[in-house]
Amino acid sequence: xxxxxxxxxxxxxxxxxxxxxxxxxxxxxxxxxxxxxxxxxxxxxxxxxxxxxxxxxxxxxxxxxxxxxxxxxxxxxxxxxxxxxxxxxxxxxxxxxxxxxxxxxxxxxxxxxxxxxxxxxxxxxxxxxxxxxxxxxxxxxxxxxxxxxxxxxxxxxxxxxxxxxxxxxxxxxxxxxxxxxxxxxxxxxxx
Amino acid sequence: xxxxxxxxxxxxxxxxxxxxxxxxxxxxxxxxxxxxxxxxxxxxxxxxxxxxxxxxxxxxxxxxxxxxxxxxxxxxxxxxxxxxxxxxxxxxxxxxxxxxxxxxxxxxxxxxxxxxxxxxxxxxxxxxxxxxxxxxxxxxxxxxxxxxxxx
Numbered sequence: 001x002x003x004x005x006x007x008x009x010x011x012x013x014x015x016x017x018x019x020x021x022x023x024x025x026x027x028x029x030x031x032x033x034x035x036x037x038x039x040x041x042x043x044x045x046x047x048x049x050x051x052x053x054x055x056x057x058x059x060x061x062x063x064x065x066x067x068x069x070x071x072x073x074x075x076x077x078x079x080x081x082x083x084x085x086x087x088x089x090x091x092x093x094x095x096x097x098x099x100x101x102x103x104x105x106x107x108x109x110x111x112x113x114x115x116x117x118x119x120x121x122x123x124x125x126x127x128x129x130x131x132x133x134x135x136x137x138x139x140x141x142x143x144x145x146x147x148x149x150x151x152x153x154x155x156x157x158x159x160x161x162x163x164x165x166x167x168x169x170x171x172x173x174x175x176x177x178x179x180x181x182x183x184x185x186x187x188x189x190x191x
Numbered sequence: 192x193x194x195x196x197x198x199x200x201x202x203x204x205x206x207x208x209x210x211x212x213x214x215x216x217x218x219x220x221x222x223x224x225x226x227x228x229x230x231x232x233x234x235x236x237x238x239x240x241x242x243x244x245x246x247x248x249x250x251x252x253x254x255x256x257x258x259x260x261x262x263x264x265x266x267x268x269x270x271x272x273x274x275x276x277x278x279x280x281x282x283x284x285x286x287x288x289x290x291x292x293x294x295x296x297x298x299x300x301x302x303x304x305x306x307x308x309x310x311x312x313x314x315x316x317x318x319x320x321x322x323x324x325x326x327x328x329x330x331x332x333x334x335x336x337x338x339x340x341x342x
Binding site: 065086101139177181 | 197208250299328333
């Protein structure tokens with residue numbers, strides 16, 4: 001009971017470690033995966049396959065980052081208290097999404113110092129793969145524009161923050177609420 | 192119903208999520224620069240035009256599976272007030288959610304390894320099931336229970 005009262009005083013401050021740990025780990029996982037798939041794309045011959053390494057990375061990273069909110073809630077229930085309200089879970093999930101976006105930007109910027117030509121090499125490899133695809137020219141052009149812009153967008157820090165936080169935050173907010181359902185015990189909340 | 196403000200806030204956010212996902216065909220654009228709705232979903236969707244529905248003859252901002260997920264989330268969220276008495280205090284919704292997750296993995300893997308070929312419609316339908324079950328899984332938490340009042 002004492003534990004519950006302490007958390008009621010300042011539930012956000014007690015949840016920051018879970019948010020930062022889950023956000024940090026999942027942004028690191030998504031960063032490493034994107035590099036692995038990225039260099040695989042760069043170093044492979046253009047096959048024309050629609051399931052290119054870059055596309056696979058997009059799907060895997062999306063799934064990985066959406067789970068982070070639930071994992072942060074799981075960590076909170078293990079380390080702080082199992083009594084967690086839906087609102088607290090939603091907040092933990094949203095903030096985990098924000099942390100993922102910020103950490104991912106930092107990691108990407110650091111990698112640009114290590115390999116400045118990475119983005120351009122990835123764009124070239126992506127375009128070469130799309131050009132080898134068996135599909136109408138207009139569809140190819142759309143795909144090339146979409147993929148190239150997707151990769152280039154990683155160069156702007158502000159754009160990544162502005163466009164990244166709302167959707168990643170919302171999806172992790174929902175994932176955080178699912179985490180409450182699976183891992184937490186319910187208690188009264190004045191929301 | 193409890194958490195009314197949270198419910199309303201997420202409802203508004205999901206409504207805009209679906210509207211943004213409709214992309215340039217809904218919001219308008221010059222067709223030259225990459226549309227802002229596409230930028231919004233870069234981090235969560237591959238946005239391949241060949242695997243995307245069109246709206247007003249323009250590819251949406253997300254692929255068919257993601258659009259199905261977002262639409263399922265919104266429709267499931269709308270039904271929360273009606274279904275919460277049925278799902279409060281139960282765990283079967285969690286089971287359905289995990290089945291929906293497995294369906295995505297099986298469908299994606301089957302297509303990847305050429306066991307079958309999925310379509311925009313099949314991907315959107317399976318995505319819809321995932322989004323719908325994700326909303327339903329949390330629905331019971333909005334129900335005011337006797338146990339809750341005792342705490």
